[in-house]
Amino acid sequence: MAxxxxxxxxxGVGHRHRGGGHGIRRLATLGPLLLVLGWLSVSMAAAQxxxxxxxxDGSTKQSIVAFVAAVTRAGGPEYxxxxxxxxxxxxxxxxxxxxxxxxxxxxxxxxxxALALQHPEWKDRQxxxxxxxxxxxxxxxxxxxxxxxxxxxxHAGVTTAxxxxxxxxxxxxxxxxxxxxxxxxxxxxxxxxxxxYLRANGFKTYIVSGGGIEFMRPFTEKAYGxxxxxxxxxxxxxxxxxxxxxxxxxxxxxxxxIDDGEGKxxxxxxxxxxxxxxxxxNSDGDLEMLQWTVAGDGRRLALLVxxxxxxxxxxxxxxxxxxxxxxxxxxAEQRGWTIVDMKRDWKAVFPNQ
Amino acid sequence: MAxxxxxxxxxGVGHRHRGGGHGIRRLATLGPLLLVLGWLSVSMAAAQxxxxxxxxDGSTKQSIVAFVAAVTRAGGPEYxxxxxxxxxxxxxxxxxxxxxxxxxxxxxxxxxxALALQHPEWKDRQxxxxxxxxxxxxxxxxxxxxxxxxxxxxHAGVTTAxxxxxxxxxxxxxxxxxxxxxxxxxxxxxxxxxxxYLRANGFKTYIVSGGGIEFMRPFTEKAYGxxxxxxxxxxxxxxxxxxxxxxxxxxxxxxxxIDDGEGKxxxxxxxxxxxxxxxxxNSDGDLEMLQWTVAGDGRRLALLVxxxxxxxxxxxxxxxxxxxxxxxxxxAEQRGWTIVDMKRDWKAVFPNQ
Numbered sequence: 001m002a003x004x005x006x007x008x009x010x011x012g013v014g015h016r017h018r019g020g021g022h023g024i025r026r027l028a029t030l031g032p033l034l035l036v037l038g039w040l041s042v043s044m045a046a047a048q049x050x051x052x053x054x055x056x057d058g059s060t061k062q063s064i065v066a067f068v069a070a071v072t073r074a075g076g077p078e079y080x081x082x083x084x085x086x087x088x089x090x091x092x093x094x095x096x097x098x099x100x101x102x103x104x105x106x107x108x109x110x111x112x113x114a115l116a117l118q119h120p121e122w123k124d125r126q127x128x129x130x131x132x133x134x135x136x137x138x139x140x141x142x143x144x145x146x147x148x149x150x151x152x153x154x155h156a157g158v159t160t161a162x163x164x165x166x167x168x169x170x171x172x173x174x175x176x177x178x179x180x181x182x183x184x185x186x187x188x189x190x191x192x193x194x195x196x197y198l199r200a201n202g203f204k205t206y207i208v209s210g211g212g213i214e215f216m217r218p219f220t221e222k223a224y225g226x227x228x229x230x231x232x233x234x235x236x237x238x239x240x241x242x243x244x245x246x247x248x249x250x251x252x253x254x255x256x257x258i259d260d261g262e263g264k265x266x267x268x269x270x271x272x273x274x275x276x277x278x279x280x281x282n283s284d285g286d287l288e289m290l291q292w293t294v295a296g297d298g299r300r301l302a303l304l305v306x307x308x309x310x311x312x313x314x315x316x317x318x319x320x321x322x323x324x325x326x327x328x329x330x331x332a333e334q335r336g337w338t339i340v341d342m343k344r345d346w347k348a349v350f351p352n353q
Numbered sequence: 354m355a356x357x358x359x360x361x362x363x364x365g366v367g368h369r370h371r372g373g374g375h376g377i378r379r380l381a382t383l384g385p386l387l388l389v390l391g392w393l394s395v396s397m398a399a400a401q402x403x404x405x406x407x408x409x410d411g412s413t414k415q416s417i418v419a420f421v422a423a424v425t426r427a428g429g430p431e432y433x434x435x436x437x438x439x440x441x442x443x444x445x446x447x448x449x450x451x452x453x454x455x456x457x458x459x460x461x462x463x464x465x466x467a468l469a470l471q472h473p474e475w476k477d478r479q480x481x482x483x484x485x486x487x488x489x490x491x492x493x494x495x496x497x498x499x500x501x502x503x504x505x506x507x508h509a510g511v512t513t514a515x516x517x518x519x520x521x522x523x524x525x526x527x528x529x530x531x532x533x534x535x536x537x538x539x540x541x542x543x544x545x546x547x548x549x550y551l552r553a554n555g556f557k558t559y560i561v562s563g564g565g566i567e568f569m570r571p572f573t574e575k576a577y578g579x580x581x582x583x584x585x586x587x588x589x590x591x592x593x594x595x596x597x598x599x600x601x602x603x604x605x606x607x608x609x610x611i612d613d614g615e616g617k618x619x620x621x622x623x624x625x626x627x628x629x630x631x632x633x634x635n636s637d638g639d640l641e642m643l644q645w646t647v648a649g650d651g652r653r654l655a656l657l658v659x660x661x662x663x664x665x666x667x668x669x670x671x672x673x674x675x676x677x678x679x680x681x682x683x684x685a686e687q688r689g690w691t692i693v694d695m696k697r698d699w700k701a702v703f704p705n706q
Contacts, residue, residue, distance in 0.1 A: 083580060160622055204582075213623070213626070214626075217626050227436060227627075228625070228626030228627055229557075229624070229625045229626055229627065231626065235623060238619045238622065238623070239615075239619075240615035240616075240618050240619060240641055240645075246648050247618060247641065247644050247645050247648050249618060249619060249622055256623075262592075262593035263593075265593050265600060265602060266591045266592075266593060266602060269513055269591065269602055270566070270588060270591070271582070271624060272581070272582045273566070273567075273570050273581030273582055273584065274580075274581055274582065288593055288600065291600050292593075292600050295599050295600050
């Protein structure tokens with residue numbers, strides 16, 4: 001499948017390496033001076049190889065770099081041992097796009113359309129009728145109950161192994177309606193740089209998302225370098241069964257856990273069992289995760305991505321039905337949390353853009 | 354607090370290092386030959402430094418070593434990349450003792466006695482009356498309902514931070530009725546060696562236990578080298594609350610998840626999201642975890658600890674009410690899983706024994 005790699009040739013990382021190469025070749029023409037100047041070319045390459053190259057210089061980038069410097073400075077007053085360097089990231093709207101609808105909702109739509117062949121009754125029944133007719137107003141009218149029904153019909157009734165294959169197949173074929181690219185390529189390049197930067201500084205990076213845990217796990221390792229065991233998300237119940245003498249886990253149409261809002265600190269405590277020292281979100285659903293993170297002792301980083309860039313991505317906050325940022329924006333301003341202004345702070349939004 | 358370390362001076366590891374030192378000093382007397390023989394002393398030290406020194410030689414130890422050799426041999430037909438080297442361990446009866454009662458039950462008894470001062474009505478009410486009078490027959494008569502009520506009364510109604518302190522305080526003071534040692538010193542030395550050996554070979558080691566996840570996390574790092582984020586266990590629900598402007602997680606008297614029997618593969622899939630390649634248990638509650646582990650493709654290791662040593666620890670299996678090993682023993686024998694005969698296979702059971 002065509003999952004994007006954060007290190008694919010042609011992205012910013014490769015470009016910077018080529019730049020460094022030119023510098024070294026220029027130095028080589030100086031002949032004997034090369035040996036003496038060797039250390040200099042190394043120093044120059046290091047300076048050019050900014051791990052946060054997609055971030056414009058300014059207070060936002062500075063707050064990230066200053067935090068990492070403080071907690072990694074051995075012997076410093078704010079030093080944190082590597083085992084406790086836990087960083088948690090929301091996914092939708094924080095690591096990848098979430099408009100015009102959550103990508104998992106687009107998956108549910110496509111899956112409902114594929115399953116409709118086996119469910120002729122859906123063409124007259126909400127919320128399925130709305131999905132089959134692309135009638136967003138009717139779907140909205142079906143409310144939360146309709147969304148839960150759609151989710152269960154499209155996410156349950158199969159084994160965990162079957163569901164993983166269904167998700168992988170969808171990622172391999174579906175494309176975003178505006179950007180015409182596979183969804184897994186709509187990850188934010190500055191954020192994948194940030195993940196890599198934190199891990200290079202001894203952090204363990206986790207996703208803590210309202211999205212389905214089994215919808216995310218098939219792509220997080222390739223897209224973000226985050227392995228399945230570091231993904232926390234919403235879930236439905238499972239049942240252990242023997243099928244032809246082999247054990248399977250059946251996915252049941254019952255909600256187990258909603259990892260959103262007040263659920264995020266609970267998910268963190270249940271899955272990780274340590275309080276993070278850094279938390280990254282973009283909406284009111286992330287507020288309690290940020291509150292929980294900063295309530296610990298010592299230096300902390302709380303960051304919100306504010307979508308301010310209608311041209312390169314989207315601009316939305318207080319009145320958006322997807323990824324609303326209202327209470328959390330007030331609290332971030334009041335408490336001095338770091339707020340990313342996407343338009344101002346990010347040199348690029350997506351890979352290869 | 355006096356939590357035992359697997360590397361404390363005086364245990365088998367330190368002893369072997371001293372043995373290696375004697376060998377090197379003897380070689381040094383040979384003078385010029387030292388340089389030539391240097392490689393030999395290194396080889397000898399490696400051979401003497403058996404990472405599984407508390408295991409007697411035999412088919413059990415051999416099956417473990419052969420498995421690890423096979424999955425770590427680069428280019429070999431059974432090679433498994435490090436990221437997929439997941440090993441899961443039951444806790445009670447597999448990593449530490451569980452008789453005469455689960456240690457968490459001893460904690461619940463002690464906690465109930467402490468809380469009884471605030472609950473004068475308990476002296477006339479089961480199951481509390483049974484606990485306060487150490488009346489095991491009456492407690493057994495109260496059945497599962499009684500155990501759940503006792504568990505909720507002693508594990509809920511406090512914040513997660515308060516509960517962690519309560520557990521730490523208990524471990525610092527309580528001792529085992531037969532061995533007169535702190536409970537956290539009743540870990541099995543051969544098993545802590547095995548954990549260390551697996552990690553040295555690139556494995557990620559997890560606990561997957563029916564025990565309470567928050568009862569285990571305060572001691573697993575020091576006792577087993579297993580950090581909180583690699584502990585899977587049973588849990589009760591939590592609630593996010595603001596207390597004096599600070600967020601807390603309140604522990605509620607409602608079961609969330611029972612990580613036992615059919616729950617273990619579910620816990621593994623939910624928390625880890627990968628199928629383990631090695632699983633270690635000791636009772637029927639571990640059977641589905643072992644079935645789930647061996648159902649994956651490629652080389653697998655399934656191991657049961659059989660308690661056969663009444664003198665050094667306990668001897669029990671098919672008829673024990675704590676840690677019953679019956680169906681799982683049949684299936685292990687039938688499928689050729691590795692069965693540890695504690696009396697035959699273990700040189701020592703506990704540290705410093």
